[in-house]
Amino acid sequence: MKMIIDKLFDRVEHYGNVCIGLDTATDYIPEAIKAEKENVEDTLFEFNRRIIEATKDITACYKVQIAYYEAQGLKGLQAYARTVSYIRELKIPVIGDVKRGDIAKTAQMYAKAHFSGDFEVDAITVNPYLGTDTLEPYYDYLRQGKAIFVLLKTSNPGSGTVQNILSKEGKTVYETLGEKLIDEGKQHMGNNGFSSICTVVGCTHAKEGKRLRQQMPNTFFLIPGYGAQGGKAQDLTGYLMNGNGGIVNSSRGIILAYRRNNPDNLPFDEASRRAAIKMRDRINQAVRRNG
Amino acid sequence: MKMIIDKLFDRVEHYGNVCIGLDTATDYIPEAIKAEKENVEDTLFEFNRRIIEATKDITACYKVQIAYYEAQGLKGLQAYARTVSYIRELKIPVIGDVKRGDIAKTAQMYAKAHFSGDFEVDAITVNPYLGTDTLEPYYDYLRQGKAIFVLLKTSNPGSGTVQNILSKEGKTVYETLGEKLIDEGKQHMGNNGFSSICTVVGCTHAKEGKRLRQQMPNTFFLIPGYGAQGGKAQDLTGYLMNGNGGIVNSSRGIILAYRRNNPDNLPFDEASRRAAIKMRDRINQAVRRNG
Numbered sequence: 001m002k003m004i005i006d007k008l009f010d011r012v013e014h015y016g017n018v019c020i021g022l023d024t025a026t027d028y029i030p031e032a033i034k035a036e037k038e039n040v041e042d043t044l045f046e047f048n049r050r051i052i053e054a055t056k057d058i059t060a061c062y063k064v065q066i067a068y069y070e071a072q073g074l075k076g077l078q079a080y081a082r083t084v085s086y087i088r089e090l091k092i093p094v095i096g097d098v099k100r101g102d103i104a105k106t107a108q109m110y111a112k113a114h115f116s117g118d119f120e121v122d123a124i125t126v127n128p129y130l131g132t133d134t135l136e137p138y139y140d141y142l143r144q145g146k147a148i149f150v151l152l153k154t155s156n157p158g159s160g161t162v163q164n165i166l167s168k169e170g171k172t173v174y175e176t177l178g179e180k181l182i183d184e185g186k187q188h189m190g191n192n193g194f195s196s197i198c199t200v201v202g203c204t205h206a207k208e209g210k211r212l213r214q215q216m217p218n219t220f221f222l223i224p225g226y227g228a229q230g231g232k233a234q235d236l237t238g239y240l241m242n243g244n245g246g247i248v249n250s251s252r253g254i255i256l257a258y259r260r261n262n263p264d265n266l267p268f269d270e271a272s273r274r275a276a277i278k279m280r281d282r283i284n285q286a287v288r289r290n291g
Numbered sequence: 292m293k294m295i296i297d298k299l300f301d302r303v304e305h306y307g308n309v310c311i312g313l314d315t316a317t318d319y320i321p322e323a324i325k326a327e328k329e330n331v332e333d334t335l336f337e338f339n340r341r342i343i344e345a346t347k348d349i350t351a352c353y354k355v356q357i358a359y360y361e362a363q364g365l366k367g368l369q370a371y372a373r374t375v376s377y378i379r380e381l382k383i384p385v386i387g388d389v390k391r392g393d394i395a396k397t398a399q400m401y402a403k404a405h406f407s408g409d410f411e412v413d414a415i416t417v418n419p420y421l422g423t424d425t426l427e428p429y430y431d432y433l434r435q436g437k438a439i440f441v442l443l444k445t446s447n448p449g450s451g452t453v454q455n456i457l458s459k460e461g462k463t464v465y466e467t468l469g470e471k472l473i474d475e476g477k478q479h480m481g482n483n484g485f486s487s488i489c490t491v492v493g494c495t496h497a498k499e500g501k502r503l504r505q506q507m508p509n510t511f512f513l514i515p516g517y518g519a520q521g522g523k524a525q526d527l528t529g530y531l532m533n534g535n536g537g538i539v540n541s542s543r544g545i546i547l548a549y550r551r552n553n554p555d556n557l558p559f560d561e562a563s564r565r566a567a568i569k570m571r572d573r574i575n576q577a578v579r580r581n582g
Contacts, residue, residue: 133449158424
């Protein structure tokens, strides 16, 4: 069994750092697809499938934001299930961006929900507000090769409300949490120096990202906030290590490229491919060994 | 339109403080129900339906923990949808215990998911780790009468990892968050002195609960941790105000009463009714105006 953290490392080596976020709102979908498909489930899935087929050799992995599918009810979640299953069949890592967080037996249920059955993915995002004890139910699955991305410092403007509260000892909440994850992370190391306990660190806070990287050299980062939210390629140098150790998410910048930046009037899937290539190359230029 | 916070207040006045948690794991369900129903969706729903019918005049509201249904995949979520819809048709408040938390447009999607469509409930629990700006997408729904319960101090042993980090100013993270909620809460007041921005405060931390109550006299509390987790009726005096201002959740203590404390060998629904009555009366005795 190959651990997903090792697959991610390899994919980054071969395909670059781009993580494509399939945050598919129904109003992002071209009319042609809506006309072709009968219901919201098929429409969402077909849009995703075509983006995936157009970008699968450009991306390290996909991240599917479950909220967009939950918002469409049961049919939406059927599209979510089909999307993550499709990506897994292609042997490409898929992250369920579910940000679940709960205690004891309830956390076990979330682990079961997203690491087996209809919604099975390779990794999920988790929210640590309820305490690091609430992460324990996921560890059994890490031993089976899965990974978790624990929210530390998110990309939104108000992320500091809680995350940046400064303790008496002069540490932020996210730094204190980070320290706790390092110890546990040592129990779940892959073969390339990174643990299956990964973190989310937004690229809109470059100084803080750099400090976290220094504090956590064995932790793989999921880095949201690139592009639309203001994160820039040159800021990423501080987040990565020889170009690896992290994936950089873009959602609307890629899946909506056909509306936003499409002088040649490409079909949506080709426009997403072009946007992904551009992002990959820009990041490569800024952060990777040039040679 | 009657605001849900006012309905909750009225239900507590008339029926007491019990909130029944429908955290229905498949292995909680009696064999007889499993034999009668063909699939997991019908089995989960039938168990819930019979508990609801047996307890609807004993409880202030129901809380449905979505993780238990997510763990059963799409069929499980169909049972969740049917359960919350059934409770709403009875005009009893229902809380979706979803603990969602995400930023910007994603938070809008979660709000849409749980305040409309297949999964519509009257109130949801939300996680504030990403910052108070991430709560804003819910406010439109509060103006339509819905409510949110923001996690402050949870009932689990490790809840202090983040929640109790003490700031330079000598305040815990949950107190700092609580202060921020008070201001916003004033914009969403019901007719009985409580806001539609409610909080979750576990009854396993009695001193902290009492301090939060003093700090937040206009905030309605969802109080988990009663019974199995160690919370006691007499501790609740500090959390409530003249017996109102909060609901006390019990899940396994009620839905598994038929296995745990059932000397008369009652059917599961009758055993749950008896457990709910006992809990209601015990709380009444401890905290309410007596007579």
